[in-house]
Amino acid sequence: MGASVTVHILEDDPGVSDSLQxxxxxxxxxxxxxxxxxxxxGREPPAASDTIIVDLFLPGIGGAKVIGWLMGLKNPPRxxxxxxxxxxxxxxxxxxxxxxxxxxxxxxxxxxxxxxx
Numbered sequence: 001m002g003a004s005v006t007v008h009i010l011e012d013d014p015g016v017s018d019s020l021q022x023x024x025x026x027x028x029x030x031x032x033x034x035x036x037x038x039x040x041x042g043r044e045p046p047a048a049s050d051t052i053i054v055d056l057f058l059p060g061i062g063g064a065k066v067i068g069w070l071m072g073l074k075n076p077p078r079x080x081x082x083x084x085x086x087x088x089x090x091x092x093x094x095x096x097x098x099x100x101x102x103x104x105x106x107x108x109x110x111x112x113x114x115x116x117x
Contacts, residue, residue: 006030006047007117010040010054010066011082016106020053023110029117037061041069048075051117056083056093064093071099080104080116 007024009031011017017033024031029051034040037058046052052070056063063081070076076099083090084106094103102116 004028004030005117006032006050008040008046008050008052009033010037010052010058010063012036012055012059023113024117027114027117037066040066045073046077048077050077051080052077053080053082056081056090057085062093064097067099067101068097071097071101082106082108
């Protein structure tokens with residue numbers, strides 16, 4: 001396992017966000033959950049060393065807009081987009097979003113997430 005990082009989890013499904021938070025803490029990382037993008041934007045911008053896990057289909061401001069904002073930061077953090085939608089829907093959501101980020105489909109594999117963080 002690498003160094004401890006802060007993982008910001010933007011997920012409105014409590015079952016998914018709680019599981020991710022518990023798993024990240026078990027790996028020795030700090031994990032903070034936001035039920036919507038507005039709560040995330042109300043805090044200081046993330047550090048370049050942070051990891052952001054963002055559901056593409058958040059209520060209010062969608063995950064694609066969050067990713068676009070994160071990619072526009074001078075030193076963007078690691079970003080992992082998650083979605084349970086069909087690949088064609090994911091592609092439409094992310095159309096026009098440039099940057100280096102990963103995409104994972106739900107259901108999520110703890111092993112895969114651990115390797116990305």
